[in-house]
Amino acid sequence: MEFTMKKPPIISNQQRSYKRSLSLHISLIIVSLTAIFTRAFIAVPEGESWVPDQMFKTFLMLFTGALVSVLIELVYSISEGTSQEFSEYRRLVDPINTGLLIALLLPTSTPMYVLILAVAVGVYVGKIVFGGYGYYIFNPALVGVLFATISFATQIEYGDTPLVLLKQAIEGQSYNFELIDLVLGNYVAVAIGSTSVIVLGGVFIYLSITRVIDLRLSGTFVLAILIISAIVGFVNFGGAMWNYVFVNMITGLTMFGAVFLVAETVSSPTSREAKLIYAVVIAIMTMMVRILGTEVEGVVFAVLLGNMLAPFLNRTVTRSNKKLFIQTSVILAVVVLLTGFVLGFILQGRLIEAFDAMIQWGGMIA
Amino acid sequence: MITEYRQYLDPKKVWIPLTDGTFKLASVQVEQDDAVTAGQIVAYKYSGKLKTPVLASITGTVVGFEERLDRFNKYVDHIVIERSDSNQMITHEGLDDDVPAAIIRQRIEDCGLRQFNVDGLYTDIAFERPIKHILVNAIYANEPFISTDYDFVKQHAELIADGIKLLQHAAHAETATLIVDKYMDEQTLEALGKATVDKGIEVVQVNTKHVNGWDYRIAKQLVGETISPNLIDNQILYTSAYAAKHIHDAVRNGRPLIERQVAITGDALRVNVLYDVRLGTRLEDLVDDLGGYDDGGTYMCHVGSFLSGEQVAADSFSVTATVDTIDVSAYRQEPEEVCIKCGECNDICPAGILPQNIMDAELRNVNARIVDLHTDECIECGLCSYVCPSKINVLEWVRRAKRRVG
Numbered sequence: 226m227e228f229t230m231k232k233p234p235i236i237s238n239q240q241r242s243y244k245r246s247l248s249l250h251i252s253l254i255i256v257s258l259t260a261i262f263t264r265a266f267i268a269v270p271e272g273e274s275w276v277p278d279q280m281f282k283t284f285l286m287l288f289t290g291a292l293v294s295v296l297i298e299l300v301y302s303i304s305e306g307t308s309q310e311f312s313e314y315r316r317l318v319d320p321i322n323t324g325l326l327i328a329l330l331l332p333t334s335t336p337m338y339v340l341i342l343a344v345a346v347g348v349y350v351g352k353i354v355f356g357g358y359g360y361y362i363f364n365p366a367l368v369g370v371l372f373a374t375i376s377f378a379t380q381i382e383y384g385d386t387p388l389v390l391l392k393q394a395i396e397g398q399s400y401n402f403e404l405i406d407l408v409l410g411n412y413v414a415v416a417i418g419s420t421s422v423i424v425l426g427g428v429f430i431y432l433s434i435t436r437v438i439d440l441r442l443s444g445t446f447v448l449a450i451l452i453i454s455a456i457v458g459f460v461n462f463g464g465a466m467w468n469y470v471f472v473n474m475i476t477g478l479t480m481f482g483a484v485f486l487v488a489e490t491v492s493s494p495t496s497r498e499a500k501l502i503y504a505v506v507i508a509i510m511t512m513m514v515r516i517l518g519t520e521v522e523g524v525v526f527a528v529l530l531g532n533m534l535a536p537f538l539n540r541t542v543t544r545s546n547k548k549l550f551i552q553t554s555v556i557l558a559v560v561v562l563l564t565g566f567v568l569g570f571i572l573q574g575r576l577i578e579a580f581d582a583m584i585q586w587g588g589m590i591a
Numbered sequence: 592m593i594t595e596y597r598q599y600l601d602p603k604k605v606w607i608p609l610t611d612g613t614f615k616l617a618s619v620q621v622e623q624d625d626a627v628t629a630g631q632i633v634a635y636k637y638s639g640k641l642k643t644p645v646l647a648s649i650t651g652t653v654v655g656f657e658e659r660l661d662r663f664n665k666y667v668d669h670i671v672i673e674r675s676d677s678n679q680m681i682t683h684e685g686l687d688d689d690v691p692a693a694i695i696r697q698r699i700e701d702c703g704l705r706q707f708n709v710d711g712l713y714t715d716i717a718f719e720r721p722i723k724h725i726l727v728n729a730i731y732a733n734e735p736f737i738s739t740d741y742d743f744v745k746q747h748a749e750l751i752a753d754g755i756k757l758l759q760h761a762a763h764a765e766t767a768t769l770i771v772d773k774y775m776d777e778q779t780l781e782a783l784g785k786a787t788v789d790k791g792i793e794v795v796q797v798n799t800k801h802v803n804g805w806d807y808r809i810a811k812q813l814v815g816e817t818i819s820p821n822l823i824d825n826q827i828l829y830t831s832a833y834a835a836k837h838i839h840d841a842v843r844n845g846r847p848l849i850e851r852q853v854a855i856t857g858d859a860l861r862v863n864v865l866y867d868v869r870l871g872t873r874l875e876d877l878v879d880d881l882g883g884y885d886d887g888g889t890y891m892c893h894v895g896s897f898l899s900g901e902q903v904a905a906d907s908f909s910v911t912a913t914v915d916t917i918d919v920s921a922y923r924q925e926p927e928e929v930c931i932k933c934g935e936c937n938d939i940c941p942a943g944i945l946p947q948n949i950m951d952a953e954l955r956n957v958n959a960r961i962v963d964l965h966t967d968e969c970i971e972c973g974l975c976s977y978v979c980p981s982k983i984n985v986l987e988w989v990r991r992a993k994r995r996v997g
């Protein structure tokens with residue numbers, strides 16, 4: 226009998242990081258399966274391919290993504306001499322998650338070699354170089370996706386997504402969105418995984434309960450998008466604003482981002498205040514890219530920008546208390562409202578007009 | 592689960608440490624082979640100008656002095672006393688009704704009650720500096736079997752309330768607050784309520800199912816300012832209901848502190864018990880009394896609260912007034928995972944600092960940042976380690992950071 230001075234972990238708290246990765250893992254698998262099955266009823270451009278083809282391609286992409294990711298980590302750990310860890314499934318969970326995420330974020334038209342390159346870049350440059358899970362600064366999946374979309378822009382093609390149509394709508398053309406189609410995910414989307422908002426909503430709830438998702442991140446993000454798009458919609462469409470809000474909320478990676486990207490813990494800040502700021506910055510960037518940019522599906526860029534800011538945010542906040550938390554929330558709420566109006570007027574090209582009006586108004590008071 | 596109540600009041604020998612964490616010097620008042628009586632002063636220990644007595648806990652002969660491991664896992668000098676048959680004890684005069692403050696203070700000192708609880712936020716029972724608030728905790732919980740047994744509190748509710756009043760009077764304190772658990776059984780709550788109702792003691796209920804630093808929060812509410820790691824700085828005297836009961840005994844019955852109740856738990860032991868123990872009894876003797884360990888394995892021995900207590904390297908230390916719980920469990924390895932930066936440690940920290948960021952700064956050796964992050968405000972409550980889903984001992988990192996800049 227002997228006594229050890231090794232500090233035992235406190236076990237009565239049931240939370241475990243591994244359990245959280247596992248919940249995320251399960252969710253990603255569910256979303257992947259949904260992605261495969263939704264292909265069955267998404268109309269494909271005539272003559273290009275047929276449905277089973279699309280389904281198989283989706284499956285192949287997801288499978289390859291996960292496989293390549295695992296292989297890269299395995300090869301690296303062999304060179305490090307830690308490969309025996311891979312005999313346990315728990316060591317596979319995170320690589321598979323990254324691989325699936327990358328595949329889910331690309332369109333079905335992606336050539337396989339682009340996917341493989343994207344995963345290689347994401348896992349190696351985005352993760353392993355920084356020291357692996359827990360140490361990276363940028364979300365590895367997004368690094369891979371960004372690499373693919375920038376380097377192989379012409380190979381990755383897709384039709385007009387609802388957000389593109391929406392942008393055109395604001396410029397004067399008119400479209401009819403079928404509500405049911407949008408909800409079920411029956412539309413052209415950039416990412417294969419982003420379509421079914423019902424499944425994503427379910428996953429969102431499940432992950433919030435298992436505490437994988439921090440609502441101060443995802444909740445704030447969703448709320449900010451909602452508010453900004455409502456204001457932009459109101460400025461531009463008046464009464465018909467809800468359609469605008471609706472399309473913004475349920476398409477274009479908004480939900481996918483809220484579930485899998487914004488709340489990714491390692492690359493997000495750690496204190497309450499910084500989390501709020503982070504989520505709002507991402508929401509504003511997303512909406513800005515959607516409204517002003519050409520790349521309408523801006524979540525990927527926005528989250529990467531947020532990742533970039535996270536270390537800075539971490540450094541700015543040095544303590545955390547109720548007062549500071551409330552202050553931050555109030556300031557952020559004002560920022561969100563302002564952004565909504567500014568973006569709304571920019572979209573209308575009426576910013577100058579509004580500015581003039583304000584000056585006149587000011588003159589009247591004076 | 593605690594299944595038994597036992598007594599161990601007649602040890603053959605006791606080993607009493609002469610110094611402790613704060614009182615680091617001692618001057619011995621007796622010599623080898625001297626006869627001593629329980630309650631007699633055998634030494635004084637010093638911390639700066641302060642001195643406090645060390646009492647013999649049994650009647651017998653001083654058989655020697657030994658350097659041994661104490662409950663703080665340090666090697667310090669102990670006095671060894673062998674019991675003679677007599678059950679004598681030195682008692683002081685019992686004081687009834689209104690006792691002048693100065694006399695209560697003196698009595699607390701004489702009866703060896705200055706240091707009773709040392710875990711977490713607890714303070715010494717000391718009156719050198721002004722005290723405005725008396726805070727008394729009637730709750731204790733210990734990992735891994737959250738063992739709570741409130742018989743002691745229930746039986747002695749009146750005496751505890753009286754002890755609190757005596758404390759308040761001795762300190763000329765404005766308020767007296769008793770912290771109780773929402774999940775205490777009806778009778779205990781009722782007994783405490785009855786005992787305190789006409790004494791002007793405020794009773795605060797907390798929910799112990801939420802481990803969130805409730806005592807810190809209550810203390811903060813009392814003074815309405817950020818509190819320091821030592822509550823005496825904020826004019827709060829914080830101790831346990833056990834201490835209050837012993838203060839009652841010391842003042843009203845003149846009984847010196849020579850025994851106390853200790854909860855001994857853990858899966859390494861055959862039975863888990865509440866023990867009335869003579870101070871100075873070694874843990875190994877108690878374990879023998881309990882029938883030894885369950886099987887030969889690797890154990891860990893933890894004294895005090897699981898969040899902020901002390902881990903000790905052997906079972907040879909003796910029980911002192913500051914030992915309230917001892918847990919001896921088989922060592923369960925659980926892999927520490929990497930920090931996933933979930934920020935839960937930051938959220939829970941009752942001091943409002945950011946342990947994750949401090950840990951990060953400590954890992955990267957940036958002293959300026961450690962200072963910026965108010966590391967010195969950490970009260971070492973251990974909640975950050977408790978909530979961490981990666982099972983990282985965050986507190987240990989914060990301690991290291993503190994030492995580095997402190």
Ligand code: SF4
Binds near residue numbers: 969
């Ligand atoms: S840093 Fe940890 S131990 Fe220190 S006060 Fe905060 S939660 Fe408690």
Ligand code: SF4
Binds near residue numbers: 495931932936982
């Ligand atoms: S609770 Fe643990 S895993 Fe989470 S941020 Fe703190 S140290 Fe990291």
